[in-house]
Amino acid sequence: MKKDSITRRKFLKKTSIGATGAALSVGGATSVYANIVKQADRPAILGGKPVRTEPLAKPWPMYDDTDVQMYLDAYHAKNWCRLGGSLVTEFEKKWAELNGVPYCIAATNGTSSLFASLSALGVGAGDEVILSTYTFVASANVIPTLFALPVFADTDPETLKIDPNSIEERITENTKAILPVHIGGGAADMDKIMAISRKYNIPVVEDACQAWLGEWRNKKLGSMGDTGCFSFQVSKNIPSGEGGAIIGSDQKLMDLCNAFTNNSRPPRRKGATLSGYPYPGLNFRMTEFQGAILLGQVRRLVGQQNLRIQNAEYLDSLLKDIPGISQVKKYPGETRNGYHLFMMTYDKKYFNGLPKRKFTQATRAEGIPISTGYTPLNKEPFIEYHLSSRVFKSIYSKQRLDKFRRDNRCPVNDVICEDVALWMGQRVLLGGRKDMEDIAEAITKIQKNASKLL
Numbered sequence: 001m002k003k004d005s006i007t008r009r010k011f012l013k014k015t016s017i018g019a020t021g022a023a024l025s026v027g028g029a030t031s032v033y034a035n036i037v038k039q040a041d042r043p044a045i046l047g048g049k050p051v052r053t054e055p056l057a058k059p060w061p062m063y064d065d066t067d068v069q070m071y072l073d074a075y076h077a078k079n080w081c082r083l084g085g086s087l088v089t090e091f092e093k094k095w096a097e098l099n100g101v102p103y104c105i106a107a108t109n110g111t112s113s114l115f116a117s118l119s120a121l122g123v124g125a126g127d128e129v130i131l132s133t134y135t136f137v138a139s140a141n142v143i144p145t146l147f148a149l150p151v152f153a154d155t156d157p158e159t160l161k162i163d164p165n166s167i168e169e170r171i172t173e174n175t176k177a178i179l180p181v182h183i184g185g186g187a188a189d190m191d192k193i194m195a196i197s198r199k200y201n202i203p204v205v206e207d208a209c210q211a212w213l214g215e216w217r218n219k220k221l222g223s224m225g226d227t228g229c230f231s232f233q234v235s236k237n238i239p240s241g242e243g244g245a246i247i248g249s250d251q252k253l254m255d256l257c258n259a260f261t262n263n264s265r266p267p268r269r270k271g272a273t274l275s276g277y278p279y280p281g282l283n284f285r286m287t288e289f290q291g292a293i294l295l296g297q298v299r300r301l302v303g304q305q306n307l308r309i310q311n312a313e314y315l316d317s318l319l320k321d322i323p324g325i326s327q328v329k330k331y332p333g334e335t336r337n338g339y340h341l342f343m344m345t346y347d348k349k350y351f352n353g354l355p356k357r358k359f360t361q362a363t364r365a366e367g368i369p370i371s372t373g374y375t376p377l378n379k380e381p382f383i384e385y386h387l388s389s390r391v392f393k394s395i396y397s398k399q400r401l402d403k404f405r406r407d408n409r410c411p412v413n414d415v416i417c418e419d420v421a422l423w424m425g426q427r428v429l430l431g432g433r434k435d436m437e438d439i440a441e442a443i444t445k446i447q448k449n450a451s452k453l454l
C-alpha cells in the first residue's frame with residue numbers, strides 16, 4: 001500500500017464520527033477543539049466548514065506542447081478538410097485497431113454517428129427503434145428525426161442500463177433496430193441483447209458514446225453490435241471539441257455509413273470499384289483539426305482510463321462502508337468499464353429520508369460535485385412535438401400514435417431518476433486516493449447530519 005493511503009477502517013475513524021470523539025476527549029465539550037470539531041462536523045450548507053475547498057474535478061481538457069504542435073502542423077499543412085489530408089484517416093485506423101474491428105468511420109459527432117448508423121440500416125418512416133431510457137437526449141432524438149418512433153425500454157434498477165426483458169416485451173413487427181446505451185461507460189447486458197437480436201433478427205446499434213475502451217467479455221463496447229458509435233465531444237474522456245466515430249465489421253453496412261457521412265461517396269478502399277455517388281448521404285465529415293487533436297488525445301487515453309478505474313475501485317471500496325449508497329452494480333460480463341461517469345444508487349432510507357436532491361445540494365456545498373443525473377427522457381416534450389407534427393400525423397394513424405403515447409411508460413426509470421441515480425463526471429476520477437477519501441468523508445458527514453438537512 002502507498003504511504004499516502006489509509007485503510008478503510010482508519011478512514012472511518014478519521015471521518016467526522018471518529019474525529020468528534022477524539023477531539024472531545026482531549027479538552028472537553030467547551031474546549032477550542034470542540035468548537036473546531038463542531039465547525040467541521042456541521043454541514044457546509046448550514047454554515048460549517050466544507051470537506052473540500054480545492055476543486056475535485058481536474059481541469060479539462062488536458063493537453064501538452066506536443067498536442068499544440070500537432071494542431072499547428074494540421075493548420076500549416078493547409079489540408080483543413082479530410083478529403084485532402086491524412087490525419088482523420090490515421091485516427092480511424094488507430095481507433096479501429098484499439099477496438100478490435102476492421103472498420104472505423106470518423107464523423108462530426110456522436111449524434112451524427114448514430115444518425116448515419118440508423119440511416120444505413122434503413123430505419124425510417126413507420127419503423128420503431130427500441131432504446132435505453134436512462135441516457136442523454138442524443139441517443140433518442142436521432143430516431144424521430146428519421147421519422148421512426150423511439151420506443152423507450154425500462155431500466156434495470158441495479159445497473160441503470162437497459163432492461164433486456166423490457167426490450168423483448170416491446171418488440172413488434174415494426175421494430176427495425178435496438179439501441180442499447182453503455183451509459184457512463186458501463187456495459188449493457190450484451191449477452192441478452194445480442195441473443196434477442198439473433199432471435200428476432202433485429203440489428204443492434206451500440207451507443208458507446210460514453211464507453212471508450214470499455215469491455216464485455218474482453219470485447220470492446222461498440223464492437224459487438226452491427227455498429228458502435230462514439231462521441232469525442234469536449235466533456236468526453238477523449239475530447240476533440242466535437243467529434244464522433246462509427247465502428248463495425250460488416251463491410252457493406254460500413255460502406256453505407258461512410259457514404260452517409262461523406263456526401264454519398266463510395267469507399268476509398270483498395271479494390272473498391274464504385275464511383276460517383278452510389279448511396280444516400282449527407283456531410284458529417286470530421287475535419288483534419290479534429291483528427292490532429294484526437295491523435296494527440298489518444299496517446300493519453302489508456303493511461304487515464306487505467307487511473308479512472310483504479311480510483312473508481314478505491315471509491316467503491318470506501319462506499320461499501322456507507323449504508324444506502326453504492327456504485328451501480330455491474331453485469332458479470334463486464335470486463336472493463338469506460339468510466340465516463342461514476343454512477344451510484346442512493347437509498348434515502350439510510351439518510352433519514354433525505355431526498356436525493358437535498359443530498360446532492362449538501363454534498364456540493366461540501367465541494368463534492370455529485371449530480372442528480374438524467375431526467376425521464378421518455379417524458380421530454382420533444383417527443384410529443386414530433387408526434388403531433390404534420391409529418392408524423394401523415395405517416396402514422398391516430399390509433400398508432402395514441403397507442404404509442406399510452407405505452408410510453410418506464411415506471412422503474414421514473415423512480416431511478418427521481419430517487420435513486422447519482423453520478424460524478426470522469427474528471428473526479430483523475431485525482432489521487434485522498435480525493436476519493438474526501439468524497440466518502442463528505443457523504444458520511446451528510447449521512448450523520450441528514451436529520452438537520454430535511
Ligand SMILES: Cc1ncc(COP(=O)(O)O)c(C=O)c1O
Pocket residue numbers: 109110111112135136138139181183207209210230231232233242243244
Ligand atoms: C450516451 C450519449 N449518446 C450520444 C451522445 C451524442 O454525442 P455528441 O454530443 O458527440 O453528438 C452523447 C454525448 O453527450 C452521449 O452521452
